[in-house]
Amino acid sequence: MVAEQLPDEIREFTDYLRGLLARLDPRGGWCAVFWQRDADGMRACLDGREPPPWDVLEALLQDLAALYGPGAAGAETAHARSLHTAALAAYDARPGARETLTGRLGVMLREQEYAAECRARLNRRLASAITREQADALRLDLTRVHDDHRRATARCAEITARLVALDRAPRWHGGPSPAYDRGGAEQGSPREVPAPTAPVPEQRRRRRGG
Template identity: 60%
Template sequence: MAAEQLPDAVREFTDHLRGLLARLDRYAGWCLVFWQRDPDGMRACLEGREPPPWDVVESLLQDLAAVHGPAAAEAELPRARALHAEATAVFDARPGARQTLGDRLDVMLREQRYAADRRAGLTRRLAAAANREEAEALGNDLAWAEDDHRRATARCAELTARMTALDGHGRRAGPPHAQGRFASRPAPDAAQAPAPDPVPPELRAAQQHVPPPAEETHPAPPRKRRRGGARFAGMEDDGSASVVTPPAAAPELPVTATAARGARFAGAAAEAGPAEPGPKERIGADDLREVARLVRTLTRLRREGRSGEAHVLLNEAAYWPAVRFPLLAADMERAGHAADWATLLWEAAATLPAERLVAAADALTAAGRAEDGEQILRQGVVRPADEIGHAALALADGTRHRELRALLDACVRMRTPQDAARTAAPDPGRLVPLLLTAARAVSEERHWDVLHALRVAGLAA
């Protein structure tokens, strides 16, 4: 599309992106990485065919900080964020955009889980490393796996926000930003990129993440990184986003290098145990003590640059009793770990069985954090429809009507009518009326769409 044919918002962002790149050294830093990995994707972004994921823009701003100083990047950030959000809104206004976003979210959620499992495996191997050379190599690989997970998590969050905005239930806003980040993120050395593990075929299209900077660890011997098959800009299968975990800072609690749970959805219920009780459960001294210890340990790990262990800690905390979630939110934010709290919410949404997820959301809502509760429900319903159905039946059997309404409301809002209809398959007699009631509460149009999908699926007359 010629520049003069671009919508105004897209043209403005594209011009801004070109101007940013003109101030950078194409043969250094993140800019070099992007051009090496995906020149076609870079050209597509510069031609205005689709804006890149926000994390790409943010990484280019890190290059700007390296060349012209952190103040220059901080000054550039607000306009870049605003223009990126406006350009993204234009693309989201196209016919079929919501279905495209939903498909991309499915891909990125799978990528997030794959990255989490790989990160956990590398953490275990690092703990058992036989010598310094092996530890350094594994540490470098772990940094890449951590970056893959962080970017997938960020893009999932951005996609969810875009879908929510399209549904009219949220305000479009630019991605979050951590103050002073540009001063602490050096440009990467592309030669240090490790070769990733083989990627499952269904995830290959989503492999468009870029490397992290060399952490405090000593770099491993240079290795060749395979170029991603799809554009980093998300032209086909990827979303966009941006939330980067900043370094933190101080002490306690032994961190075990245990694996992140692998049985993500249907199988996770057996591993995680029964559903947690509702938010009326009392907060005990043990809860307060364990939350305080986790925050101290997280602070120390972030200060020491031990990001792999920090994320193992967050993954384990996602399985804690629901009553601790509001405490974790308050203490982590107070200690400057807001980005880690967002990551923990995503871990919970991706790994907890549906009943426990609803309990956590209910606890957050009851504690005055309704936005967090709604967020994990919206993120968590992107999972097999029959699992949502079985969870709804369990909540109904336990007369947990508030959680049941919250779960089905999120389901009919976030999933297509066809996907929502499949939720009723485990017991159509009980679930169809509940699903239709939830759909009618959204809108009359959504009610008729879900009813039609139920009829097509043979689940309703």
């Protein structure tokens, strides 16, 4: 989906996202984390190929608050949410959106389950920690795993809400809905591109071999 083919809602959101990132420090905060962890996913969001989950945008607004004060981020949040909601609706008007969302929901449910298992395991280890250094390291890992679980839970809820909205949307026969067709997008199911991911705890990196 090239820039001139993007529906208005997606183009407006990607323009906003580029402007937001231009005000942030790419070497610090969540902005740096997302670029380091998933540069391809970030580029997909900026190109309009994939919407970021709301928790990613929310984290970037936290970076904005850290740089310019809470008032700056507070004034942005409602506008960002409105643009994000409209962009999601446009993405979900694409052919094959339901299959894409269903597959992604399965992935995020597994991430949520894995984070819960890690949290339980770390809590057991913390209860038997002998030294203060061990306890401090385990608490740090618990903080990371808790963030993973929180983000996975939020993304499951967001994807579920999008699927519910699709169930309630009017059925269009013979082609994509007008919201999607207005942008002149390509025919066929969209290629799924992972959205930026949250930081991964040390335990998960070791289990995956990197």
